[in-house]
Amino acid sequence: MFLFAFRNIIRNKRRTFTSLFLIISGTFLVMALRFIMYGFTQDMIAHAIKLDSGFLEIAAYGWKEKPSLSRALEVDSELLTGISKISDASLSLRIRSGGLLTFKDKTKFVSILASDSEQEKKITRIQNLYIQGGPPSENPEIGNASLGYRLAESMGLVQGSEFYIISSQFDGSMGALRAKVSGIYKTNNSQLDNGRVMVSLTAGHKLFGTQDSENQKEYYTSIALSLEDYLQAEKIKNKFQQTFPEPKNIPELRPEFTDIYEPVALDWKDLNPGMVEMLSVAGIKMDLFMVFFILSISFGILNTVQMSIQERLREFGVLLSIGTRHIEILKLISLEIALLLFPGVFIGIFFASLLGFYLHANPLDLTGTTLGDLYMSMGAVPRYRPIVDMKELFSTLISLTVPSFFIALISVRRIFKINPVEVINII
Numbered sequence: 001m002f003l004f005a006f007r008n009i010i011r012n013k014r015r016t017f018t019s020l021f022l023i024i025s026g027t028f029l030v031m032a033l034r035f036i037m038y039g040f041t042q043d044m045i046a047h048a049i050k051l052d053s054g055f056l057e058i059a060a061y062g063w064k065e066k067p068s069l070s071r072a073l074e075v076d077s078e079l080l081t082g083i084s085k086i087s088d089a090s091l092s093l094r095i096r097s098g099g100l101l102t103f104k105d106k107t108k109f110v111s112i113l114a115s116d117s118e119q120e121k122k123i124t125r126i127q128n129l130y131i132q133g134g135p136p137s138e139n140p141e142i143g144n145a146s147l148g149y150r151l152a153e154s155m156g157l158v159q160g161s162e163f164y165i166i167s168s169q170f171d172g173s174m175g176a177l178r179a180k181v182s183g184i185y186k187t188n189n190s191q192l193d194n195g196r197v198m199v200s201l202t203a204g205h206k207l208f209g210t211q212d213s214e215n216q217k218e219y220y221t222s223i224a225l226s227l228e229d230y231l232q233a234e235k236i237k238n239k240f241q242q243t244f245p246e247p248k249n250i251p252e253l254r255p256e257f258t259d260i261y262e263p264v265a266l267d268w269k270d271l272n273p274g275m276v277e278m279l280s281v282a283g284i285k286m287d288l289f290m291v292f293f294i295l296s297i298s299f300g301i302l303n304t305v306q307m308s309i310q311e312r313l314r315e316f317g318v319l320l321s322i323g324t325r326h327i328e329i330l331k332l333i334s335l336e337i338a339l340l341l342f343p344g345v346f347i348g349i350f351f352a353s354l355l356g357f358y359l360h361a362n363p364l365d366l367t368g369t370t371l372g373d374l375y376m377s378m379g380a381v382p383r384y385r386p387i388v389d390m391k392e393l394f395s396t397l398i399s400l401t402v403p404s405f406f407i408a409l410i411s412v413r414r415i416f417k418i419n420p421v422e423v424i425n426i427i
Contacts, residue, residue: 015304020344022300027348027400030293034396035356035386037286041279043381045268046229051187053271054123055233057094058083058240059222061247061264064271066256069097069170069208072219073263083223086239090226092119095204097221099167101147101197103155110151110197112167114204115224122226126185126192133159133183136200143179143203148193149186157181165197169209170219177207222266233267240265294400298407301341305333306411316418329415337408345401349393356386 049055060073075093083091095114100107117135121127127135136144145165147157157163161181169175179199187193205211210219227233247260269276309316316329363385366372372382 011308015307016340019300019304019340023297023341023344023404024348024351026293026297026300027345028352030290030400031349031352031393031396032355032386033289034286034392035352035388036359036384037282038389038392039356039360039385039387040381041282042387043383043385045275045279047381048189048272048275049230049268050123050125051189051192052124052126053268054092054224055227055230055268056225056236057222057266057271058225058263059266060261062255062258062260063221064264064266065254067096067221069095069168069210069219069221071256071261072170072210072221073223073261075218075220075223079263080223082243083225083240086243087225087227087236089236090119090122092116092123092224092226093201093220094222094224095201095208095210095220097167097208099165099197099207101151101155101163101165103157103161103163106155108151108155108195110147110165110195111191112165112197112199112204112207114199114201114208116201117198119226120224123224126187126198129185129187130183131186133181136182136198136203138200138202139180143177143199143206144182145179145197145199145203146183146185147181147197148195149184150190150193151195151197152181152184154194157184159184165199165207167207169207171209173209175207175209177203179203230268237265237267290396290399294403295407297400298404301337301404301408302411304340305337305408308336309333309411309414313418316415320418326416330412333412333415334409337405341401341404341408345397349397353388353393356388359384359386360388 058073058079060071063071063073072095080091092115095112097112099110099112101110117127117137120135130146131149133146136146138144142162143165145163152158155163159181163179163181165177165179167175167177177199185192199207205218212218225233225236227236241264244263244265246264247262250258250260319329320326363383366375366382366384369382375382
């Protein structure tokens with residue numbers, strides 16, 4: 001039957017090669033675009049994550065729902081030792097909160113991050129994006145602070161300017177800090193450039209009142225780990241949940257309203273819900289694009305099979321008249337579809353993978369182009385570096401072949417309506 005099906009496929013060489021070209025080119029375009037978009041998405045995630053949150057943070061239960069000082073986590077040697085046993089990644093203790101930045105007659109609400117700049121270098125890359133000065137350093141006399149360039153422009157601040165920050169403290173009272181601009185950075189991220197102020201941990205404890213010297217307690221809103229990618233974050237998060245299980249027997253209250261402050265692990269999806277939503281929308285658009293190509297390939301094969309059946313009606317009539325069952329003819333046509341579809345899909349995947357591996361090693365740099373400037377304004381990496389991922393390849397392979405095969409089988413319904421006597425007499 002295989003040889004019979006192969007003979008039927010090459011009976012009309014022009015139509016067969018046209019159909020194969022449609023399948024190969026369609027598969028190539030779908031897979032190449034899939035690899036490019038997957039690589040671009042991973043670049044965008046890493047770019048955004050390494051600007052601010054990092055891939056994994058340890059925080060108190062309920063802080064994700066209400067990221068404020070009221071949900072700060074008490075950090076002691078036992079917790080730090082437990083984390084170090086789970087992962088040997090570097091840790092950065094962080095205090096995040098909001099406050100008012102005051103300079104001369106201008107006041108603006110800003111987001112404040114207090115951390116150790118040396119530890120932050122291992123987690124975020126803002127330290128590489130300073131256009132003036134550098135990150136804040138410890139200064140017992142006056143607090144050093146760095147801020148985004150748009151915030152500096154709007155407030156009239158330059159390197160060396162002195163200003164004040166006013167914020168609520170951990171115990172509910174008001175705190176104030178006199179600070180001097182140590183540096184100004186440009187990240188092309190609107191939230192960071194327009195409203196982020198970074199100070200040292202010493203200045204942060206002074207401003208927020210998160211250090212209880214009398215009882216030897218320190219409070220931080222989160223602990224960031226220096227992980228390289230989301231795969232590491234998933235593994236560490238799972239290990240952390242085993243060592244520090246999430247609270248049980250929780251009262252019927254929202255997490256942020258409970259008096260439970262046990263440490264929990266938050267990965268980049270928990271820390272960046274807006275990005276997750278944006279990626280979800282982009283995924284839907286990509287799926288719609290794939291549906292269009294799948295339908296194009298499917299109806300191309302459907303047309304080929306219909307033409308082949310129309311030309312061979314008399315042949316099928318003879319086969320039926322000598323006792324061949326309809327199901328045998330169905331098997332034959334199904335084999336012909338498979339001989340047309342699967343080689344074309346695999347050839348398309350092969351060439352798309354070659355292109356993906358080449359561009360991964362030699363990314364297409366968009367710096368200086370209009371598209372590259374647009375990506376940079378969005379906070380994305382201005383380049384295309386495809387990633388040939390086996391999960392993406394397998395899912396796309398299934399989504400291409402299965403629908404195409406079954407749509408092509410629609411034309412086979414005619415086989416069961418053939419009257420041998422009528423079609424044999426067709427001239």
